[in-house]
Structures are given as C-alpha cells and as structure tokens.
Amino acid sequence: MSVKRVKLVVAYDGTNYCGWQVQPNGITIEGVLNRELSKLLKEDIVVIGASRTDSGVHSYGNVAVFDTNARMPAEKISYALNQRLPEDIVVQNSCEVPPDWHPRHCNSRKTYEYRILNREFPMPQRRLDTWFVYRKLNIPAMCEAARRFKGTHDFKSFCSVNTAVEDTTRTIYSCELKQDGEVLTIRITGSGFLYNMVRIIAGTLFDVGIGKIAPEDIPAILEKKDRKAAGPTAPAHGLTMIGLEYEIRPETLMRPGGKLTEK
8 A cells, every 4th residue: 555645734722732742741732633543544643743832822724744554535534533533623624745745844834823802801701712911001002013023033032042943033924913802913924933932922012012112122122132132921822823824735736646746
C-alpha cells in the first residue's frame, strides 16, 4: 500500500487542554488527534501541527498533517474522525497533499484574534473566550497603537524571554482593533509569530488603553528589544487562532486519485 499525506483543518475550544503539543502530564489537542486517528485507521498516527497553541488558546482552523497507509479517501477522514472526537474538537476539512508538504515550512499568512470584554462586571457566557477588563479603556489610542505594529520589525520585546529562536524579526501585514459593543477584538495577521507574541501585543495595547503607554511609544519599545519594555502577557483564553492562508494551497498540487500535478 502506498503512503499518503493528509492535511486537516482543526477547530477547537482549548479550555480543557494543555495546549496543542503532546506532553506527558496532560491532555492535548495533538494527543487526542493521534489517539483517535490511530484507532480509526488501525495504525500508529502522529500529526504535525502548524501552530503549537498554548493551554487555553482556541482555534478556528489550525492546520495539521499526517501520513497513512489507509485506503480511506482523505476527504472522508474528517467525517469518520469527527464521530470519534470530543465535542470541543472538530475537523473542518481533510484532503490529500503532496508527500513532502509541511505546514510550518511553507510561506503563509497566519491570523489571530484577541478579545477583551470591557464592562463593569464579568459576563459568564464570555469567561472562556475573552479577557475581562473592568477599567475604562481609551479605544482610539489603542487603535492608533495597533497600527504601529504593521510592517517588518524585530519583535524581541514582544516574546517570552525563553523563546528559543535565533531570528526574532517578523512581518505584520495588518493589526487592527475593532469594537463591537463591549467586546474589543484585536485582529493581527503576520508571516509568523514568536512565542506569546500576540498575547504580549494585546497586553501592551491594554497598557495603552489605561494610559500607561502612549501610542507613539510603540516604535521605541520595538527598538529596545527588551521584554521588560513591553506590556504584560494577556491571558491565554482570550486568544483564538483564526487560521492560515498558504501562498500555494497544497491541495491544488494534487490531481484526483492522489497524483501530483506537474510543476
């Protein structure tokens, strides 16, 4: 039997999980997918995710791939797998991709949203997907500050000090804050993100909102390349990964029947 690579688009509520990546001391999204795919396809399956979201972080469309010898058509796997998954994890799509395609090694745009509930008292229904903030926020100042993240910058000030990467330069294509009643949504799209980068940007915009940081301070904070210069790391549960847009969609490289198209 020939091996095929299958791509999954996975949505999940991260509340009850210790993040995406498998770890020994807790239930993870990756661990549940590995377990249920292995049972379904009757072979050992290990998925590779595009984004290793943290504990409590949600997703509308994280991307993962795995290799399998199973005869089940790739597009049918999502239907069969969803019958086995818990209700807080749902595969939105499955399809075959080229055998060497990797979700983290291709040019893409990744989008996250961070939501703040800004009101006098918490709202129980939003406790798991928004950061409750009771203090009055200067929304125009936060909008102005958000726009200053756009462009290519060294984001060393906006990642955890233990981030194990050599290059902390990233490109942000857009960073906007929109208000819908009591919910503020920070929507940010970039070429990639450092560990806790979006949550630190959200925390810094909070500091702008309470007047601790001025919008015009953002370039200087970037220039300092010092985590202490930026604001706090906002809570994980307010963060949702919206999805990824690949420069070349891998499924377009496949012909019906699992054959590669000519490049």
